[in-house]
Amino acid sequence: MEQKYFIHDGIGKKGPYTLEELRKLEIKRYTLIWHGALNNWTEADKLYELKSLFEATPPPINLRKEIQKVPPSLPQTTNVDYRTGRIEYLKDNTLQIHYENVIIQYRYANFGERLLARILDIFIIIIPAAIIPILPGWLYFSLMHCSESQQTIGQKALNIKLLSTDGAKINFGQSTGRFFGNILNALTFFIGFLMFFFNKRNQCLHDSLASTIVVSEIRRINKY
Template sequence: MSPTYFLVINGRPEGPFNLEQLKALNITPGDFVKSAGMDDYKEAREIAELRELLGFTVPAFTPQYFGSFDQRLLASALDWFFVAGFCIIPAFLISVFIKDTGSHLLIALSLLVIIPVIKFIYHIVMECSPRQATFGKQILAIKVCDMQGKRISFGRAVGRNLAKVFSAIPFFIGYLFSFFNKQQQCLHDMIAGTLVVKDRLF
């Protein structure tokens, strides 16, 4: 007997449907289904039988384990602290040996440019590295991957961090997108095709 599945449509479970009926409904990999032998609903791409029938790819991570907004915010704060410290400490040591007030002001103003540039480069290098994460993200046990859960390329890391401009303007609204989609993507993640996931699942 062909297995049957219940399918969540517009927030409500409907069915049961057999495999041919599911195929005719053109379900997507992220649609939630449940068979009689399952304890809870799963995404269609998590079920081997449906992957084979509908050509879905194997998920590289458990869908509900994405980096949360508070984890990402704290990781960002830590990264700002690390990068600022990396830049400010040498600047301070240099200024100790310079008595000219104008030079002190120039050093302070230059940090306003240097720190964001260093942080931009730092994020790119760390996110496309084997660790897939900045030091802040590593402390919070989250990392960046593509939509298949794989390490991102250098080019994608550049694109992701450039796209943060759109998340920040205006009023950081793009970061709030993470509250309104299942994969908790910010706007720059959507643009770059990236995810932030909890590292402990890999």
């Protein structure tokens, strides 16, 4: 009887496929594969019969620690090291980041969520900003965005956060650049904000300049 294979795309299980059908799919070297002779899900490039699919193209260079995928059937964890992670942009306009012990899937925050979060944050800093221009806002947004949670108080209330487009944790320089990039939005007659509606990652001008995205968590998968 011919071996049947299943794949997992981080959202659900697909299959079964024959080996020939599997070879024709656009699977990546870290796509999860399972068949009846395996005890657990295994990355595609670890299977002998699929190694030839990846030998001609070397894996992309990633200076961060490579994280292995596992099936989404284990309990969640809250102990996550957000400093390093491998980001994967999915075809359904979501993304997932592979950390050492968890995979977290996100969707892009919509305009209403971002606007309401910004209004809440402005109410928080409006008094000190009226006394000392720029400085309170710069420190508030920059320090909050490079904090462990990577979100302001307003963003936390709306369950959204800021991420770097390469999956790394936001640093102070990056969050500072994003804050002052907001000035360009005003200088371009708010065209920088309107870019949100024409960008596939819902980025405004200051997001693009700082290489950041605003997201909302969908689910997380514990690896162990």
